[in-house]
Each structure stands twice: as C-alpha cells, then as structure tokens.
Amino acid sequence: xxxxxxxxxIDIVVESTLAPDMMxxxxxxxxxxxxxxxxxxxxxxxxxxxxxxVTDVFRNVLIITIVDEAMLDNILESANKLLVNYAGIVAVxxxxxxxxxxx
Amino acid sequence: xxxxxxxxxIDIVVESTLAPDMMxxxxxxxxxxxxxxxxxxxxxxxxxxxxxxVTDVFRNVLIITIVDEAMLDNILESANKLLVNYAGIVAVxxxxxxxxxxx
Amino acid sequence: xxxxxxxxxIDIVVESTLAPDMMxxxxxxxxxxxxxxxxxxxxxxxxxxxxxxVTDVFRNVLIITIVDEAMLDNILESANKLLVNYAGIVAVxxxxxxxxxxx
Numbered sequence: 598x599x600x601x602x603x604x605x606x607i608d609i610v611v612e613s614t615l616a617p618d619m620m621x622x623x624x625x626x627x628x629x630x631x632x633x634x635x636x637x638x639x640x641x642x643x644x645x646x647x648x649x650x651v652t653d654v655f656r657n658v659l660i661i662t663i664v665d666e667a668m669l670d671n672i673l674e675s676a677n678k679l680l681v682n683y684a685g686i687v688a689v690x691x692x693x694x695x696x697x698x699x700x
Numbered sequence: 701x702x703x704x705x706x707x708x709x710i711d712i713v714v715e716s717t718l719a720p721d722m723m724x725x726x727x728x729x730x731x732x733x734x735x736x737x738x739x740x741x742x743x744x745x746x747x748x749x750x751x752x753x754v755t756d757v758f759r760n761v762l763i764i765t766i767v768d769e770a771m772l773d774n775i776l777e778s779a780n781k782l783l784v785n786y787a788g789i790v791a792v793x794x795x796x797x798x799x800x801x802x803x
Numbered sequence: 804x805x806x807x808x809x810x811x812x813i814d815i816v817v818e819s820t821l822a823p824d825m826m827x828x829x830x831x832x833x834x835x836x837x838x839x840x841x842x843x844x845x846x847x848x849x850x851x852x853x854x855x856x857v858t859d860v861f862r863n864v865l866i867i868t869i870v871d872e873a874m875l876d877n878i879l880e881s882a883n884k885l886l887v888n889y890a891g892i893v894a895v896x897x898x899x900x901x902x903x904x905x906x
Contacts, residue, residue, distance in 0.1 A: 599879035601895060608795075610735050620846070630847030632816050632865060632892070634737060634840060640723070641733030641802070659735060663894055673702035677798055686735070686802065688766055688795040689704060692814075692894040695883055699847070699892065711898075713838050737840060743826070744836030744905070762838060776805035780901055789838070789905065791869055791898040792807060 601693035604700050605669045606661065609676060610639060610686040613656040622675045623662055629700055631662040641684050663692060663700050704796035707766045707803050712779060713742060713789040716759040725778045726765050732803055734765040744787050766795060766803050807899035810869045810906050815882060816845060816892040819862040828881045829868055835906055837868040847890050869898060869906050 611619055613635065623631055637657045664672065669689065676687050694700055714722055716738065726734055740760045767775065772792065779790050797803055817825055819841065829837055843863040870878065875895065882893050900906055 599876055599883065601879075604894075606894060606896070624846075630845060630892070632843055632845040632863065634843055634865070637735055637737055639733060639735040640727075657735065659737070663892065670702055673704075673798060677702065684802075686733070686766065687798045688707075688709060689797075690709070690793060690795045690896060692896045694895075695879060695893045699890075740838055740840055742836060742838040743830075760838065762840070773805055776807075776901060780805065787905075789836070789869065790901045791810075791812060792900075793812070793896060793898045 599695060601695060602697040604663045604692050604694050605666050606663050606690045606692040607669070607672060608686070608688045608690070609660040610637065610657055611660070611680065612683060612685070613658050615679060615683055615685070616658045616660065618679055619660055619676065622679060623660070623672065626672045626675055627668050628662045628664050628672065631660055634659040641686070663694060665700060702798060704798060705800040706769070707795050707797050708769050708772045709764065709766050709793045709795040710775060711789070711791045711793070712763040713740065713760055714763070714783065715786060715788070716761050718782060718786055718788070719761045719763065721782055722763055722779065725782060726763070726775065729775045729778055730771050731765045731767050731775065734763055737762040744789070766797060768803060805901060807901060808903040810898050810900050811872050811875045812867065812869050812896045812898040813875070813878060814892070814894045814896070815866040816843065816863055817866070817886065818889060818891070819864050821885060821889055821891070822864045822866065824885055825866055825882065828885060829866070829878065832878045832881055833874050834868045834870050834878065837866055840865040847892070869900060871906060
C-alpha cells in the first residue's frame, strides 16, 4: 500500500494583480510550494472577469497550495486580510499526499 | 480561528461548445459564481480531446463552482440533462470557504 | 435525487516532459480518462517553475484523473516510480460522480 499523509489543500482565486502578494504570503507562512493557473475566467461577486479583456486588471488566477493543517489558520487569516477589498475565493479541502516532506 | 463554512464544490469538464449553456444553467440555478479554465486537454469516453486541434469543437473547458448543498441536486440534474448526448465529467467534493455570503 | 458514486480524484503536478509517461501510465493502469491543464506555473522543491521560460523543460502540467478506489494503489505506486528523480505532486481526494460507467 502506498503510504498517504493527510494535508489541507487551499484553492485561491484572485485577480491577477493580487497574485504576487498572495504567493509571497504563502511563502512567508511556510507553504513549501504552490501551483498557479493563470488566464482563468470567472463570474463572481463583481461581474464577469474574462481573460479576453484588453486590460490585465480583471484577469483571475487560481493558486493551489497543499499544507500541513498546522499552517492552515495563519494562511487563511492572512489571505482574508489581502482580500478585504477584493473579490476572491478561498476554499479548503482534505487531500492525501505521497511525499510528506514536500509539504 | 478563521471561521469556515461547509459547501459543495462542483467540477465540470465539458466540450467548449457546451460551456455557455452550462454557465447559464449555473446562474439560473442560483450559483453566485464560477471559475472557468479554458484550453483544457483530455482523454475520455470519446477519445483524445486536444487543444491543439484546428477546430474548436473538441476543446474542453473546466468549470468550477462552489455552492450551498441545498442547490446541489438541482444543479446536478440540470447538468445531467445538458450532458445527455455528450462526454463530460461532473464531480462533487466537500470544501470549506471563508466568506459564506459569496456562495 | 441525483445518484452519486464515490470515487478517488488524483491531482498530479509534474514537469511537462514527464506528462506523456504519466498519462500512458494512467491508461495502462486502467484509468478511463484524464484532464490536463498545461502551462501551469509553480514553486516547489526545486525553485520557481514559470511558464514564461524560453525552455519547455521547467513547465509544469496538472493532470486530473478520477478512478475507482480499487485502482488507486497501483496508480500511486506507478506515479511514485515515475517521480523518483523529479519534483512532482500527487494528491488524492474524495469525489462523487454522476456517471459511474465513465470512470
């Protein structure tokens, strides 16, 4: 049996202008890595955000990180502060990973 | 402790031609937002669907929405109707979110 | 009520050079389909992997597959072998799907 370790996955959708601050925050809080999907379109609290726009301002990115549960609360509170004046989604789910030392 | 609210995440993978109907359905059923990743490649029930094709017909998109559990059943039945003659994936998972009023 | 069937979702993030082997492995192990998001950027065990690089070598892809729990262990062990000299993430989570015969 492959050994699996329980972790928390955090999916963050934010305007691309906020992405650098969000990634820096994840590093500052101890997340060992993240994956970013740019050019994400969305409809949410502030209307359509389409990657076809001429301006970059309303493009969204999806940032996914997997962390120890012990880090979760600090990351969520920090994300909340960054998002206070912005649309944005932060969703937490349970995952299991194979390499404990990578997270 | 950051307060978290349990929701349902729905991941939908469909041919890009079906995406507008699927997004309209999500709005009609009360979903407050969704995120769409276009240019997704896939292999599934109907063979390779690669975004390198000249035609747009077999490109897939991934649509992610997070909703109250109370909306889940109507959305799933509506998605099923839209997909009756198509390949497509609808996967439901549990997530927790920080801002209850956004979903 | 829409009928749902419990499955395992596997998210795999790997360098794009490894993606063909990983997808072949999924097919060999019986996965009926997968979705691939290319041009994914990431920071992880081996530093920044940005899709802006001139070379393709450090681009990442995100491969998502949904399988029966019975297939999980073989897939994880095979993925682990492919990743032994590479950075890469394999994360498993619980999902429910509508069409049992597609997975």
